[in-house]
Amino acid sequence: xxxxxxxxxxxxxxxxxxxxxxxxxxxxxxxxxxxxxxxxxxxxxxxxxxxxxxxxxxxxxxxxxxxxxxxxxxxxxxxxxxxxxxxxxxxxxxxxxxxxxxxxxxxxxxxxxxxxxxxxxxxxxxxxxxxxxxxxxxxxxxxxxxxxxxxxxxxxxxxxxxxxxxxxxxxxxxxxxxxxxxxxxxxxxxxxxxxxxxxxxxxxxxxxxxxxxxxxxxxxxxxxxxxxxxxxxxxxxxxxxxxxxxxxxxxxxxxxxxxxxxxxxxxxxxxxxxxxxxxxxxxxxxxxxxxxxxxxxxxxxxxxxxxxxxxxxxxxxxxxxxxxxxxxxxxxxxxxxxxxxxxxxxxxxxxxxxxxxxxxxxxxxxxxxxxxxxxxxxxxxxxxxxxxxxxxxxxxxxxxxxxxxxxxxxxxxxxxxxxxxxxxxxxxxxxxxxxxxxxxxxxxxxxxxxxxxxxxxxxxxxxxxxxxxxxxxxxxxxxxxxxxxx
Amino acid sequence: xxxxxxxxxxxxxxxxxxxxxxxxxxxxxxxxxxxxxxxxxxxxxxxxxxxxxxxxxxxxxxxxxxxxxxxxxxxxxxxxxxxxxxxxxxxxxxxxxxxxxxxxxxxxxxxxxxxxxxxxxxxxxxxxxxxxxxxxxxxxxx
Numbered sequence: 001x002x003x004x005x006x007x008x009x010x011x012x013x014x015x016x017x018x019x020x021x022x023x024x025x026x027x028x029x030x031x032x033x034x035x036x037x038x039x040x041x042x043x044x045x046x047x048x049x050x051x052x053x054x055x056x057x058x059x060x061x062x063x064x065x066x067x068x069x070x071x072x073x074x075x076x077x078x079x080x081x082x083x084x085x086x087x088x089x090x091x092x093x094x095x096x097x098x099x100x101x102x103x104x105x106x107x108x109x110x111x112x113x114x115x116x117x118x119x120x121x122x123x124x125x126x127x128x129x130x131x132x133x134x135x136x137x138x139x140x141x142x143x144x145x146x147x148x149x150x151x152x153x154x155x156x157x158x159x160x161x162x163x164x165x166x167x168x169x170x171x172x173x174x175x176x177x178x179x180x181x182x183x184x185x186x187x188x189x190x191x192x193x194x195x196x197x198x199x200x201x202x203x204x205x206x207x208x209x210x211x212x213x214x215x216x217x218x219x220x221x222x223x224x225x226x227x228x229x230x231x232x233x234x235x236x237x238x239x240x241x242x243x244x245x246x247x248x249x250x251x252x253x254x255x256x257x258x259x260x261x262x263x264x265x266x267x268x269x270x271x272x273x274x275x276x277x278x279x280x281x282x283x284x285x286x287x288x289x290x291x292x293x294x295x296x297x298x299x300x301x302x303x304x305x306x307x308x309x310x311x312x313x314x315x316x317x318x319x320x321x322x323x324x325x326x327x328x329x330x331x332x333x334x335x336x337x338x339x340x341x342x343x344x345x346x347x348x349x350x351x352x353x354x355x356x357x358x359x360x361x362x363x364x365x366x367x368x369x370x371x372x373x374x375x376x377x378x379x380x381x382x383x384x385x386x387x388x389x390x391x392x393x394x395x396x397x398x399x400x401x402x403x404x405x406x407x408x409x410x411x412x413x414x415x416x417x418x419x420x421x422x423x424x425x426x427x428x429x430x431x432x433x434x435x436x437x438x439x440x441x442x443x444x445x446x447x448x449x450x451x452x453x454x455x456x457x458x459x460x461x462x463x464x465x466x467x468x469x470x471x472x473x474x475x476x477x478x479x480x481x482x483x484x485x486x
Numbered sequence: 487x488x489x490x491x492x493x494x495x496x497x498x499x500x501x502x503x504x505x506x507x508x509x510x511x512x513x514x515x516x517x518x519x520x521x522x523x524x525x526x527x528x529x530x531x532x533x534x535x536x537x538x539x540x541x542x543x544x545x546x547x548x549x550x551x552x553x554x555x556x557x558x559x560x561x562x563x564x565x566x567x568x569x570x571x572x573x574x575x576x577x578x579x580x581x582x583x584x585x586x587x588x589x590x591x592x593x594x595x596x597x598x599x600x601x602x603x604x605x606x607x608x609x610x611x612x613x614x615x616x617x618x619x620x621x622x623x624x625x626x627x628x
Contacts, residue, residue: 261589261592264589264610265562265589265610266589268589268609268610268611269511269514269589269610270511270513271610271611272514272517272610272611272612272614273511273513273514273517274611275611275613275614276514276517276518276521276614277517279613279614279615280517280520285524297513300513301513
């Protein structure tokens with residue numbers, strides 16, 4: 001129930017109660033006053049009549065006296081007078097000879113709802129000790145005054161009803177203005193704040209009621225504080241974004257620097273071989289056969305440079321993943337078997353696979369992911385010069401991404417490729433994903449493979465971890481998000 | 487090519503003084519060897535850092551009746567870097583003219599090499615004749 005309705009009902013009920021009590025008390029008092037007046041009047045009249053009738057009785061006898069009574073009764077229409085004879089009926093109670101006066105009147109008033117009887121005894125004044133002659137009965141009918149009081153009470157009740165209706169109407173009207181409107185304003189404000197719109201303010205003046213105005217300004221202060229906190233947080237966020245961007249830029253510069261020095265190293269040697277042989281030919285230091293050999297060497301090293309440049313272009317122009325629903329287990333199985341078929345036999349490497357017989361769905365670019373798996377498997381094979389076991393294990397794992405990656409911890413698909421090869425030092429592990437970093441002999445790799453693989457996996461919202469011990473072997477763990485939402 | 491060289495070598499008296507060449511790329515190593523042999527040096531090749539260290543040890547310890555005239559080494563090699571070797575020789579107080587070849591060519595590497603007493607530092611790709619010239623100037627013709 002609305003507060004306003006409660007207030008209206010409460011105030012109306014209160015007024016009704018007070019007015020009703022007042023009316024009842026007034027009515028009772030008025031009635032008592034009228035009653036007392038009538039009694040007094042009746043007694044006086046009875047007394048006067050008993051004296052008059054008594055005198056008439058003494059002088060003219062009973063007949064004269066009763067005639068006087070009926071004569072007076074006929075003239076007065078307001079009251080009825082009756083003779084109660086002691087010889088024919090019992091005189092009403094309370095007529096004992098208590099009073100010693102000649103006309104001692106001991107009257108009994110038996111009042112019903114409408115009439116009031118007053119009695120006065122008539123005695124023989126010469127012989128007061130004789131039994132009474134009888135009594136005068138005065139009967140008064142309920143006076144008009146009482147009826148008027150009742151009427152005015154009815155009017156009062158009607159007036160009360162009207163007042164109550166007006167009160168209810170006004171209270172409803174005013175409560176709407178004084179309670180409902182400010183409450184609605186405050187409610188709207190609270191909803192805005194709840195929705196994070198901290199710039200809204202509740203405009204409540206003293207006119208709306210001090211409590212509401214106070215509540216409104218408290219809400220405004222709260223919203224202002226929240227706004228300040230929000231903007232401070234926003235600024236902090238922007239600062240962090242900016243510093244992260246700077247960091248990324250710096251990292252990019254470092255990467256470019258590393259890439260450049262990597263290119264310089266990788267291309268420097270073949271260029272040197274090419275220019276050296278070219279010089280020998282130019283200076284006529286070789287014979288015809290030597291020139292042919294030199295040309296072959298030049299061609300081979302030019303080819304090496306071409307390969308490096310192609311890989312570099314592949315590294316830089318790599319497009320975003322074209323993802324489809326892929327069974328990573330099947331993909332890993334095919335990729336690893338192909339690599340083992342091509343390279344493992346001559347090195348004496350055997351394959352052990354875990355978890356590849358059960359489908360593991362993920363949202364991946366199949367071609368890119370094949371490249372990654374092939375690369376990891378190839379690295380494992382190349383790390384085992386003297387043969388060994390290459391273990392491929394695919395499972396789901398709860399994992400936390402390494403610090404610095406904007407990824408949430410959760411459940412990932414994890415592909416682990418473990419070799420029993422020569423392993424790497426901590427120093428080597430730190431640089432393993434950098435472009436042009438390689439632990440392989442010349443001609444086995446350019447040092448771009450793992451760097452490209454890492455980039456691809458990062459594009460898929462995952463990452464690669466390395467764990468290695470010198471002389472024991474290395475494990476590469478690739479994490480990619482599982483399921484459709486990847 | 488080798489025939490040409492051999493004919494030249496035969497014309498000179500053999501000596502037991504060597505020039506050490508350490509480079510992991512076989513083609514470049516051969517090319518350098520050819521150039522130095524053509525200039526009249528006896529050359530010993532090392533394919534990586536480990537081989538170079540072994541060779542240097544035996545020569546320094548005097549186990550062989552030979553003398554190292556100088557060392558031409560690549561900086562980035564599997565096993566051990568040319569700079570580490572330069573540093574080791576420097577620390578041991580071995581006065582050996584060392585020429586380093588680098589692909590990085592950064593100021594830092596050049597400064598480091600100079601600090602460790604390198605006789606010369608060459609950025610790939612370099613002119614082989616100028617390297618030979620520098621070596622000849624430093625160790626003389628044998």
